[in-house]
Amino acid sequence: MIHPYDDFYLSILQNKLAELVELALVYEKIEVDDFQNLFINSIISSAFEKNYMNYSLGKSSCELLAIILNKDPKEYDVSPLATPEYWAGYVLCYIAWYFNISFKYIFNKVSLKELLMNYFPYHEMDIMHIVDFFKKRLNIPSKLKIMREKKGLSQSQLAMITNIPLRTIKSYEQKTVDIAKAQVETVYNLARELGCKIEDLI
Numbered sequence: 001m002i003h004p005y006d007d008f009y010l011s012i013l014q015n016k017l018a019e020l021v022e023l024a025l026v027y028e029k030i031e032v033d034d035f036q037n038l039f040i041n042s043i044i045s046s047a048f049e050k051n052y053m054n055y056s057l058g059k060s061s062c063e064l065l066a067i068i069l070n071k072d073p074k075e076y077d078v079s080p081l082a083t084p085e086y087w088a089g090y091v092l093c094y095i096a097w098y099f100n101i102s103f104k105y106i107f108n109k110v111s112l113k114e115l116l117m118n119y120f121p122y123h124e125m126d127i128m129h130i131v132d133f134f135k136k137r138l139n140i141p142s143k144l145k146i147m148r149e150k151k152g153l154s155q156s157q158l159a160m161i162t163n164i165p166l167r168t169i170k171s172y173e174q175k176t177v178d179i180a181k182a183q184v185e186t187v188y189n190l191a192r193e194l195g196c197k198i199e200d201l202i
């Protein structure tokens with residue numbers, strides 16, 4: 001799986017987004033749907049997706065919330081007890097990192113409100129259980145499609161420069177044929193033209 005940043009930063013960002021969601025929903029009492037829209041339309045969502053360190057690591061959760069709400073930051077008297085809202089932010093950060101997708105894409109498939117409704121029983125389980133839940137709902141594109149689109153190539157263009165039939169490219173992207181079972185030369189040619197490693201496609 002291709003991740004947007006090193007897992008060294010992941011736990012820091014998970015806790016920060018968890019605090020941010022908790023502050024917004026519990027302490028500022030913002031409606032869940034309203035906060036979801038404010039968040040995905042702010043620079044802060046991109047900061048967490050790509051780890052823009054001046055935002056995600058350089059600012060506190062209070063400061064990040066203030067940016068989203070377009071007002072001066074304030075301090076909160078936060079309870080040490082974890083809340084469902086905290087858990088939801090923690091999970092969201094992991095899902096965006098794990099699948100390398102935007103929060104907007106996530107919320108199009110599973111809203112913040114629905115995630116909160118799944119606090120029971122998932123909060124007591126290993127995080128990979130909620131990953132499986134999202135995997136069923138997100139319809140994640142193939143790694144080949146992700147890398148091709150990052151390179152700005154159409155399927156036809158990729159087929160032409162790699163000399164691989166267009167129908168083969170389509171079958172890999174639609175996952176009707178497992179790219180992991182392709183000939184090494186085929187995967188090597190794709191990786192070379194896409195500027196990635198073979199393991200990034202498998």
